[in-house]
Amino acid sequence: xxxxxxxxxxxxxxxxxxxxxxxxxxxxxxxxxxxxxxxxxxxxxxxxxxxxxxxxxxxxxxxxxxxxxxxxxxxxxxxxxxxxxxxxxxxxxxxxxxxxxxxxxxxxxxxxxxxxxxxxxxxxxxxxxxxxxxxxxxxxxxxxxxxxxxxxxxxxxxxxxxxxxxxxxxxxxxxxxxxxxxxxxxxxxxxxxxxxxxxxxxxxxxxxxxxxxxxxxxxxxxxxxxxxxxxxxxxxxxxxxxxxxxxxxxxxxxxxxxxxxxxxxxxxxxxxxxxxxxxxxxxxxxxxxxxxxxxxxxxxxxxxxxxxxxxxxxxxxxxxxxxxxxxxxxxxxxxxxxxxxxxxxxxxxxxxxxxxxxxxxxxxxxxxxxxxxxxxxxxxxxxxxxxxxxxxxxxxxxxxxxxxxxxxxxxxxxxxxxxxxxxxxxxxxxxxxxxxxxxxxxxxxxxxxxxxxxxxxxxxxxxxxxxxxxxxxxxxxxxxxxxxxxxxxxxxxxxxxxxxxxxxxxxxxxxxxxxxxxxxxxxxxxxxxxxxxxxxxxxxxxxxxxxxxxxxxxxxxxxxxxxxxxxxxxxxxxxxxxxxxxxxxx
Amino acid sequence: xxxxxxxxxxxxxxxxxxxxxxxxxxxxxxxxxxxxxxxxxxxxxxxxxxxxxxxxxxxxxxxxxxxxxxxxxxxxxxxxxxxxxxxxxxxxxxxxxxxxxxxxxxxxxxxxxxxxxxxxxxxxxxxxxxxxxxxxxxxxxxxxxxxxxxxxxxxxxxxxxxxxxxxxxxxxxxxxxxxxxxxxxxxxxxxxxxxxxxxxxxxxxxxxxxxxxxxxxxxxxxxxxxxxxxxxxxxxxxxxxxxxxxxxxxxxxxxxxxx
Numbered sequence: 001x002x003x004x005x006x007x008x009x010x011x012x013x014x015x016x017x018x019x020x021x022x023x024x025x026x027x028x029x030x031x032x033x034x035x036x037x038x039x040x041x042x043x044x045x046x047x048x049x050x051x052x053x054x055x056x057x058x059x060x061x062x063x064x065x066x067x068x069x070x071x072x073x074x075x076x077x078x079x080x081x082x083x084x085x086x087x088x089x090x091x092x093x094x095x096x097x098x099x100x101x102x103x104x105x106x107x108x109x110x111x112x113x114x115x116x117x118x119x120x121x122x123x124x125x126x127x128x129x130x131x132x133x134x135x136x137x138x139x140x141x142x143x144x145x146x147x148x149x150x151x152x153x154x155x156x157x158x159x160x161x162x163x164x165x166x167x168x169x170x171x172x173x174x175x176x177x178x179x180x181x182x183x184x185x186x187x188x189x190x191x192x193x194x195x196x197x198x199x200x201x202x203x204x205x206x207x208x209x210x211x212x213x214x215x216x217x218x219x220x221x222x223x224x225x226x227x228x229x230x231x232x233x234x235x236x237x238x239x240x241x242x243x244x245x246x247x248x249x250x251x252x253x254x255x256x257x258x259x260x261x262x263x264x265x266x267x268x269x270x271x272x273x274x275x276x277x278x279x280x281x282x283x284x285x286x287x288x289x290x291x292x293x294x295x296x297x298x299x300x301x302x303x304x305x306x307x308x309x310x311x312x313x314x315x316x317x318x319x320x321x322x323x324x325x326x327x328x329x330x331x332x333x334x335x336x337x338x339x340x341x342x343x344x345x346x347x348x349x350x351x352x353x354x355x356x357x358x359x360x361x362x363x364x365x366x367x368x369x370x371x372x373x374x375x376x377x378x379x380x381x382x383x384x385x386x387x388x389x390x391x392x393x394x395x396x397x398x399x400x401x402x403x404x405x406x407x408x409x410x411x412x413x414x415x416x417x418x419x420x421x422x423x424x425x426x427x428x429x430x431x432x433x434x435x436x437x438x439x440x441x442x443x444x445x446x447x448x449x450x451x452x453x454x455x456x457x458x459x460x461x462x463x464x465x466x467x468x469x470x471x472x473x474x475x476x477x478x479x480x481x482x483x484x485x486x487x488x489x490x491x492x493x494x495x496x497x498x499x500x501x502x503x504x505x506x507x508x509x510x511x512x513x514x515x516x517x518x519x520x521x522x523x524x525x526x527x528x529x530x531x532x533x534x535x536x537x538x539x540x541x542x543x544x545x546x547x548x549x550x551x552x553x554x555x556x557x558x559x560x561x562x563x564x565x566x567x568x569x570x571x572x573x574x575x576x577x578x579x580x581x582x583x584x585x586x
Numbered sequence: 587x588x589x590x591x592x593x594x595x596x597x598x599x600x601x602x603x604x605x606x607x608x609x610x611x612x613x614x615x616x617x618x619x620x621x622x623x624x625x626x627x628x629x630x631x632x633x634x635x636x637x638x639x640x641x642x643x644x645x646x647x648x649x650x651x652x653x654x655x656x657x658x659x660x661x662x663x664x665x666x667x668x669x670x671x672x673x674x675x676x677x678x679x680x681x682x683x684x685x686x687x688x689x690x691x692x693x694x695x696x697x698x699x700x701x702x703x704x705x706x707x708x709x710x711x712x713x714x715x716x717x718x719x720x721x722x723x724x725x726x727x728x729x730x731x732x733x734x735x736x737x738x739x740x741x742x743x744x745x746x747x748x749x750x751x752x753x754x755x756x757x758x759x760x761x762x763x764x765x766x767x768x769x770x771x772x773x774x775x776x777x778x779x780x781x782x783x784x785x786x787x788x789x790x791x792x793x794x795x796x797x798x799x800x801x802x803x804x805x806x807x808x809x810x811x812x813x814x815x816x817x818x819x820x821x822x823x824x825x826x827x828x829x830x831x832x833x834x835x836x837x838x839x840x841x842x843x844x845x
Binding site: 151153167255260302304309310311334335364368370393395396402408454457469470476477479480484485565566567573 | 672
């Protein structure tokens with residue numbers, strides 16, 4: 001029994017920072033619009049992210065309609081199709097998932113879970129959201145400018161991104177680059193805030209190795225983002241200069257539309273290296289918070305400590321570090337020096353070891369647990385299925401040789417949707433249901449939630465599993481239509497049609513989800529302060545939803561790790577982190 | 587219980603779908619069957635792990651589901667078990683990585699007897715350039731491009747003067763003759779993919795990239811661009827015809843271009 005190792009609490013460190021002075025808004029505008037309360041900012045972030053995410057969801061329907069029934073929908077032409085592909089991808093990855101995990105869950109949970117009154121820089125936090133909001137507005141504006149939004153693919157590869165022949169190569173691409181730059185400025189403000197809050201504003205007794213894994217995941221993801229986003233920032237600036245000032249960072253001497261272009265000497269591969277130096281850590285910027293949150297959901301709803309907490313923390317840190325040396329596995333067939341393949345295939349497959357270990361520990365947490373199949377637990381199980389599936393196909397694509405027949409096909413699309421779209425979205429849904437009673441003080445509608453779960457779980461699997469096989473057959477990605485080949489059987493089209501039907505149904509279920517979230521906030525049953533019998537500090541607040549300043553007169557003092565579930569010799573099956581050792585025996 | 591059953595149905599359904607559905611690789615027509623073997627190997631290793639872990643989850647969902655009298659075990663960690671799992675995973679991953687790296691060495695090294703030919707991709711069509719009797723391709727540059735010289739062949743380079751240029755999107759290859767495709771683009775990124783050959787590579791303007799294959803089965807194959815290159819991307823198709831030695835020789839003799 002290693003119980004003692006996690007409960008040595010004879011000494012409690014004094015608070016590193018005193019009680020912080022909070023800004024108390026005097027006006028309605030200051031309280032709800034330019035709020036400096038992390039919880040309000042979290043909801044602003046989440047609302048904006050989900051709103052623009054719904055736009056991206058609808059764009060995916062247009063794509064799917066075209067792929068299932070080509071030449072049926074007059075409004076979808078090749079240019080429109082590529083614009084939908086591009087905006088869907090960029091919105092989902094950056095403006096929805098990154099913003100929702102870090103800006104949404106990060107803002108709500110970090111101060112509450114580490115026992116702080118608020119983020120350490122509340123004013124900066126407020127600005128951070130409004131800068132993000134501006135980035136979303138710029139992005140949305142690109143739908144309405146002449147030539148439309150960019151259709152260069154979410155990877156925005158030059159030269160085509162800025163040349164005629166690609167949709168949106170006039171204003172669309174510039175607005176996209178500007179929006180990304182603004183997003184990164186806003187994110188940097190928020191990100192520094194999260195890191196400093198976690199390092200400096202933890203309450204007494206909250207050592208780093210007592211933090212819930214949710215905070216660890218968000219913490220390491222934020223650090224990754226602070227290192228990775230600058231690479232995207234400079235590439236956005238450099239590409240803008242290539243367009244506006246005629247520099248040649250990414251532009252070699254080329255012919256365009258029958259004439260010799262004005263650029264000379266640039267290198268398109270430079271952009272790809274910069275992009276993926278950001279782009280691969282970005283996968284983990286989305287995945288690590290999901291890893292952290294799902295660890296807590298599984299532990300709480302299985303009434304059992306997370307198995308191998310220390311290993312889980314170190315796995316997050318190691319995955320985060322390794323994620324910076326695997327980027328060129330996106331470029332095996334890019335025309336870079338192919339000898340790089342040896343290095344990047346090796347690093348990529350090494351990263352699978354700590355990742356697999358995390359999966360084992362989630363599964364071993366279920367072992368001999370007391371599993372409550374609540375909605376958050378169901379979504380966690382769904383996450384495991386999608387993540388394991390997507391992780392396995394990652395071993396195909398990370399291994400240079402194995403990836404070659406599969407790269408640039410729908411296999412890649414299916415893989416990354418499994419692993420970094422559906423899997424994290426399962427965690428997002430589970431997490432929203434899990435913390436909903438705390439955020440609103442009310443219960444969601446259980447029936448609608450179960451409907452939402454089952455349709456999303458089974459439906460998403462039916463969307464993305466067959467898609468792998470289209471890729472294996474050789475269907476390329478980003479193709480408006482693929483008729484007239486000699487290697488594809490006619491039945492491929494029926495696979496496409498079934499995928500589209502499943503996708504439309506899954507999309508509909510998300511509308512039920514949002515309807516549930518909005519109406520239950522007003523009409524839901526009143527929820528108690530700690531309905532899941534959880535140990536972490538956000539469930540121990542005096543009021544629910546927590547008021548401005550989070551905790552009562554005094555900040556909680558932490559005596560134990562976040563996973564004291566079903567401790568032997570204690571009657572309750574959980575001991576909150578702020579319960580002193582002498583009070584735990586009952 | 588219900589959740590565990592659905593999970594099992596999805597997981598076992600995945601295996602059945604994989605084994606019984608008609609949708610898999612199109613038959614191979616090149617020397618890269620070793621690449622297909624690595625795919626099969628990876629399917630076996632990852633498939634086993636996928637099924638085992640998910641069956642374990644389903645088992646836990648049934649066996650340890652909440653009952654009034656149930657209480658979870660308190661077990662913070664087991665370094666021993668975690669170490670064993672780490673070692674086992676590392677072995678599995680090494681088993682997939684090692685053959686991958688060995689074959690990658692073949693991918694990046696064209697054989698000595700391979701024939702060089704240039705594929706030129708432009709929005710949104712294909713042309714080809716084969717060396718003439720001197721066996722060498724002449725130098726090219728975008729700055730030499732004119733209406734009469736669309737490929738930008740350097741007029742001062744003697745090697746380029748006898749190069750054979752094919753403007754047709756159809757490329758003829760000789761069976762069992764290894765070919766190194768030198769990939770050149772004069773506008774944007776493109777990609778050279780013949781699904782039956784398995785290998786593929788991007789074109790990058792400003793440089794020449796390469797990929798090699800040995801066509802081993804006569805036939806007519808689709809050539810696709812698989813790197814987004816603008817609105818015409820999906821329609822940028824070509825054709826590669828692998829001829830028998832005799833057919834290739836007669837083709838070369840009667841064609842004005844293919845001497």
